[in-house]
Amino acid sequence: MTDAADSGWLRTVAHEVRSFDRSSTAERVAELLRARVIEGDLPPGTRLSEEQLVEVLHVSRNTLREAFRLLTHEGLLVHRLHRGVFVPELDEDDLVDLYRARRAIECGVVARLEGADAVRLRPLHDAVAAAEDAARRGDWPAVGTANMRFHLALVALGRSRRLDETAARLFAELRLLFQTVADPRPLHEPYVQRNRALLDLLAAGETARAAEQLDAYLHDSESQLRTVHRDSPRRVP
Amino acid sequence: MTDAADSGWLRTVAHEVRSFDRSSTAERVAELLRARVIEGDLPPGTRLSEEQLVEVLHVSRNTLREAFRLLTHEGLLVHRLHRGVFVPELDEDDLVDLYRARRAIECGVVARLEGADAVRLRPLHDAVAAAEDAARRGDWPAVGTANMRFHLALVALGRSRRLDETAARLFAELRLLFQTVADPRPLHEPYVQRNRALLDLLAAGETARAAEQLDAYLHDSESQLRTVHRDSPRRVP
DNA sequence: CTTGTCGGATTGTTCAACAACTCCCTAGGT
DNA sequence: ACCTAGGGAGTTGTTGAACAATCCGACAAG
CATH class of the missing domain: 1.20.120.530 (GntR ligand-binding domain-like)
Incomplete structure (x- = not known):
């Protein structure tokens, strides 16, 4: 095999890995938000608006909500019924x-x-x-x-x-x-x-x-x- | 009352009954499935078909999938990308x-x-x-x-x-x-x-x-x- | 026996619509 | 001035349909 063939193969694999990457859009969105929360960009108490994030992240509401679930179960967000998800304020x-x-x-x-x-x-x-x-x-x-x-x-x-x-x-x-x-x-x-x-x-x-x-x-x-x-x-x- | 009015009333009541608890539909579905899994009705390895459960439980696919997420993070179900959710086979x-x-x-x-x-x-x-x-x-x-x-x-x-x-x-x-x-x-x-x-x-x-x-x-x-x-x-x- | 490919079935994701709920604001009573 | 009821406005909860991506088994070719 030539070098060109090798690099082509690698690129294909890289792409597959990224799109395959252990789940989907929801997980990638979750990772993105996780970093923001942990980094402190979103102060405790802020509400994460679905409408707003859908606009910014270019994902559907359903996908975004799946990401919310992920982070909620990690304790990084709290979910209040009919009120939305918030960065928790720990006391x-x-x-x-x-x-x-x-x-x-x-x-x-x-x-x-x-x-x-x-x-x-x-x-x-x-x-x-x-x-x-x-x-x-x-x-x-x-x-x-x-x-x-x-x-x-x-x-x-x-x-x-x-x-x-x-x-x-x-x-x-x-x-x-x-x-x-x-x-x-x-x-x-x-x-x-x-x-x-x-x-x-x-x-x-x-x-x-x-x-x-x-x-x-x-x-x-x-x-x-x-x-x-x-x-x-x-x-x- | 006309038939149209009656059916509207029935639908409202049905929804009220279902959502009177302070929990979402997804959580209730999750609770239902959790019992089935823990009780052993669903043997390890079985796949939970979305289509089938949507039919039986009378909820939308999106809601069902949220329930799946809940149980997945409790370890009661495993999720394999593009293959569905399964009752885990623990080794x-x-x-x-x-x-x-x-x-x-x-x-x-x-x-x-x-x-x-x-x-x-x-x-x-x-x-x-x-x-x-x-x-x-x-x-x-x-x-x-x-x-x-x-x-x-x-x-x-x-x-x-x-x-x-x-x-x-x-x-x-x-x-x-x-x-x-x-x-x-x-x-x-x-x-x-x-x-x-x-x-x-x-x-x-x-x-x-x-x-x-x-x-x-x-x-x-x-x-x-x-x-x-x-x-x-x-x-x- | 292995390899490649095709088609059916199932999941991943999006979209639009409507129902239900919360929150805030206002009006009216005391 | 204070409390309470009620009415919007805005947000979330849920649905159903649609399309794309992927898996699986079967079948054909080497």
Whole structure:
């Protein structure tokens, strides 16, 4: 085969993959909106008008509504009957709820972890390294992202696809809360070291102590976020 | 009144009846199908034809598809592009995955449980009592249901709405697995006593030992289900 | 036996229309 | 001034039909 033939083949495949890409217009729309919500472009409380989005995205209402369903079940949108879909406004109860779920799952995974070799700990190591790097640069949002990756990797140690998906949903909701605070530094900075310490404990096989530390860690994070969130500058008159 | 007026009135009433609940048609359809799937009326692997269901349920294709989306995200249906939705056929990997998730969550909740008074343990007590009663009657499917209720109540001790929802999803998938076995007795009978023992430990405040027992309990249940499932009579040539 | 292709059947997506509901605004009573 | 009822206006909920894209099995050619 010639090079020309090869590139033609590749282009065909690329096109097929894109149009095939594990579902359809609805999923692509969902991905688009997901990014906007997570990135904070759409502040909590905003309504996503069907009419408007149909116009902008050039998809039918039905397709758009399927995308809404997807995001609703990820917790990134809330659906109120006959009123539309909104970017959720999480309150303190939600925060408490989310952290309870986190503690149960993350500590549950860590506590019954038997023998985690270096290979399986690699993603944790990478996440910590990325966080430390971002902290040196003073890029606190990036630190937050890296820390979240650390916790996702922590849950992944449980080796359950379903658990991973659950954790991803919880963290997506948590991002919604983090967004509302003006200065992210104090929320992320202290935990870079603590993640490192946690990783060291895991590498040493001290799962019991790791779980204990993680529990305290998450309690601290929760109460900190609670106080910050209480006097958050969100007042929409 | 003319016939035309009557038919208009009937149509209005019919719609009112159908939509008086604070839920959409899609959700009601989903609930209907959910029951059918969980009850085992639709064996794993069956395809749910849109055309057919539209005919039977008297809803439009779009509405039906929204219902499909709902159930897909609960894990009760799988969606294959351009092929339709199917009742999932869970294999041994799924079983392992589900039990890993269960152990992490349930043990995670129990381990960090501090002070569960009698009131909060009440649902657990009720579930155990129901299981014991059903066992006396020899109604093993009912025993299975009661046991599942016990575990849901266990997760509920974590006091997190999101955790409860996750657990409900996992247990719904597990039901799909339990259905495939012919004789449910050996799968449920032994755990009635063990649930009782677990409850006693919790009432005594021995959370650490309870978590330990629960872990062993779930490991036993898993390996038992694995062997049963391996020689399950499901062969569709 | 493998490979390629055709046609029927099913799903993916769009569109337009109407019914039902929420929200806001106004009018009227106290 | 306050509350309540009711009427639009605008949005969502649901339907049915239509067309395009895709899968599946069958059949023919090598």
